[in-house]
Amino acid sequence: xxxxxxxAIAGDTRFxxxxxxVALDSNRIFKINNRTLFGMxxxxxxxxTLRESFKFQMNLYNLEEEREISPKTFAHNVAQTLxxxxxxxxxxTPIIAGLEGEDYTPFLCATDLIGAMEFPxxxxxxGTGEESLMGVCETFYKENMEPDELFEVISQCxxxxxxxxALSGWGSVVHVLTKDGITTKRLRTRxx
Amino acid sequence: xxxxxxxxxxxxxxxxxxxxxxxxxxxTTKTGTTIVGVVFSDGVVLGADTRATSGPIVADPNCExxxxxSDYIWCxxxxxxxxxxxxxxxxxxxxxxxxxxxxxxxRVRTALTLLKNFLFRYHGYISAALVLGGVDFTGxxxxxxxxxxxxxxxxxxSMGSGSLAAMAVLETGYNSKMxxxxxxxxxxxxxxxxxxxxxxxxxxxxxxxxxxxxxxFFRNVDxxxxxxxxxxxxxxxxxxxxxKILEKxxxxxxxxxxxxxxKESQIEELEEL
Numbered sequence: 340x341x342x343x344x345x346x347a348i349a350g351d352t353r354f355x356x357x358x359x360x361v362a363l364d365s366n367r368i369f370k371i372n373n374r375t376l377f378g379m380x381x382x383x384x385x386x387x388t389l390r391e392s393f394k395f396q397m398n399l400y401n402l403e404e405e406r407e408i409s410p411k412t413f414a415h416n417v418a419q420t421l422x423x424x425x426x427x428x429x430x431x432t433p434i435i436a437g438l439e440g441e442d443y444t445p446f447l448c449a450t451d452l453i454g455a456m457e458f459p460x461x462x463x464x465x466g467t468g469e470e471s472l473m474g475v476c477e478t479f480y481k482e483n484m485e486p487d488e489l490f491e492v493i494s495q496c497x498x499x500x501x502x503x504x505a506l507s508g509w510g511s512v513v514h515v516l517t518k519d520g521i522t523t524k525r526l527r528t529r530x531x
Numbered sequence: 532x533x534x535x536x537x538x539x540x541x542x543x544x545x546x547x548x549x550x551x552x553x554x555x556x557x558x559t560t561k562t563g564t565t566i567v568g569v570v571f572s573d574g575v576v577l578g579a580d581t582r583a584t585s586g587p588i589v590a591d592p593n594c595e596x597x598x599x600x601s602d603y604i605w606c607x608x609x610x611x612x613x614x615x616x617x618x619x620x621x622x623x624x625x626x627x628x629x630x631x632x633x634x635x636x637x638r639v640r641t642a643l644t645l646l647k648n649f650l651f652r653y654h655g656y657i658s659a660a661l662v663l664g665g666v667d668f669t670g671x672x673x674x675x676x677x678x679x680x681x682x683x684x685x686x687x688x689s690m691g692s693g694s695l696a697a698m699a700v701l702e703t704g705y706n707s708k709m710x711x712x713x714x715x716x717x718x719x720x721x722x723x724x725x726x727x728x729x730x731x732x733x734x735x736x737x738x739x740x741x742x743x744x745x746x747x748f749f750r751n752v753d754x755x756x757x758x759x760x761x762x763x764x765x766x767x768x769x770x771x772x773x774x775k776i777l778e779k780x781x782x783x784x785x786x787x788x789x790x791x792x793x794k795e796s797q798i799e800e801l802e803e804l
Contacts, residue, residue: 381557382548422617426656427542432557449590451560455612457583457591470588481766491769498774520783524776 340462340480340496341445342489345517346436348376349497350466351528353509354383363509371397372407374437376516377417380466381431381452389429392420410437414448414456421454428452432465436516443518468504475499486522490515494526501528558585559611563731565693566596566607567721568662569705570686571714574671574742575664578718579607580693580726581734581751589733592757595750597739601626601637603746604665605739606646609691610658610678618659622646639665639672643682651680660690666741693725693732700724715740719753726756733757 340347354365367386368378377393379386396416400408408416414435421429430452439446449463450456457463461480464472475496484492494513501507508528515522548554560583567578579596582589597607598619604626608615622645630637643663650657661676675688687705689697700721709717715738725732736753739746 382554418613422613423538424541425537425613425617427539427545429541430545430548430554430557451585451590451613452557453559453611453613455560455583455616457560457594459591473588479767479769487771488769491771491774494774495769520781523780523782525778527775527777 340476340489340493341436341447341460342484342486344438344443344445345484345486345489345515346376346438346445346447347486347489347493347513347515348378348434348436349493349511349513350378350380351497351501351507351509351511353507355506358505360509366512368512368514369393370514370521371410371413371437373520374407374439374516375410375413376436376514376521377413378434378436378465379431382429385429385431389420389431389433393417396420410435410439410446410448413437414446414450418450418454418456421450421452425453432469434463434465436463438516438518466504467506468500471500471503472496486515486517490522490524494524498526498528559613560585560590561611561731563693563729564596564609564691565689565697565722565725565729565732566609566662566691567697567701567718567725568607568664568673568675568688569701569709569714569718570664570671570673571709571711573711574666574740575673576711576714576718577605577607577662577664577739577741578722579737580722580732581737582726582732583612584731592734593751594734595737597737597748599623600642600663600665601630603667603741603744604637604639604642604663605741605746606642606664607662607690607739609660614657614659615661618646618649618657619661622649636667638667638669639663639674640667640669643672643674643676646676647680647682650676650678655679662688662690664739664741666743671741689721689725691725691732693729696724696728697721711740711742723753 348368350368352364354362371377417433435448437446447463448456448458462476479492479496511526511528513524563584565580569576577597581593583591583594597605600606600623606619626637626642655678658678660678664673675683687701704717722736734757735751738749738752
């Protein structure tokens, strides 16, 4: 979700195989650099593979360009990687959130599993509870939220949606990215 | 590093996942769409709605469906969003390189052949239905391209899920001696008809008017459908601290190191030797 010169990503931490819960601490939101956060949902093996793949690409980018990648460029990189597997795709839905440029304008991007990007100004959602999340974010979202309020809003949205989704839950983590750094908070969710 | 073309490495795994394990595949974003093109006396008008859907949910209420192939050749796309984006992007790239190597400004017919050959190679698996329009030195051109690679050249075209609604308006209002304003208004009405009557189309109206050496893009010309009328006046307020936190971790951005003192003693030692 985007606020005033800040963005936040929130996700749950359950890893399961259909109805069985396998792990309670699977992290699906990764920091690309000081300005970009990247989250994925979907098939865990593809999440892990792509995590390593993007880590490698970003290290190479940093060495070659001698600067950090901007969130917009990273989003296009993600889309291209996903589209290259157009027939035989990775089963993931990624979300990129970051602060773009000198003015730290919030940047949000979501793509589908084959890399069709969209750049909304307010919020992006993904995962098994995405329809609930869409509804609750649409209700609670306000423009130009400060980081504290953004944290409250995105947490309440996630908790509300997770309660209505059997496959999500068992802990959640929220990252708020501002120009001063990233604040990570863990929340208690229902353990069922 | 992989060479050009698509990568089929994961195809077998995906087939097994879907058939044996009944994996619920994430949905692709489609552009249900109404796209329209009309030729008028001086050029071409292209129009599109702005809704992108993911199943029954609206993924993007304001996406751009009219893509640039070259300065005066534009293309509206319906079908799978990733396919239309990447196909038009790829052909735009090829056309730019071609025009640089031939030293001539690109023709609409060239773009048509490139698109048609590309899509036919994949036998319809790349789901991109396109309305290609533009003005080159031979005059205004308008073509429709189907996902399997067949093309038609017509004075007015509509494609996408809302094509029937749009075609009804076009058939009623089109005449071959239209001027720019009439053509713009006709395309606008046709897209509006698609937005209102077709469930897969919605959002705002985008128009693109191409004439000889001139192009005007009217983004979100008509936004009457997307302004939410009944919005609750007082927004929900969450007081600070209303969410209980288990753990908190703050990572401060590393500041760039500033060089305060530079010692030159090492250089002096070397010189003595």
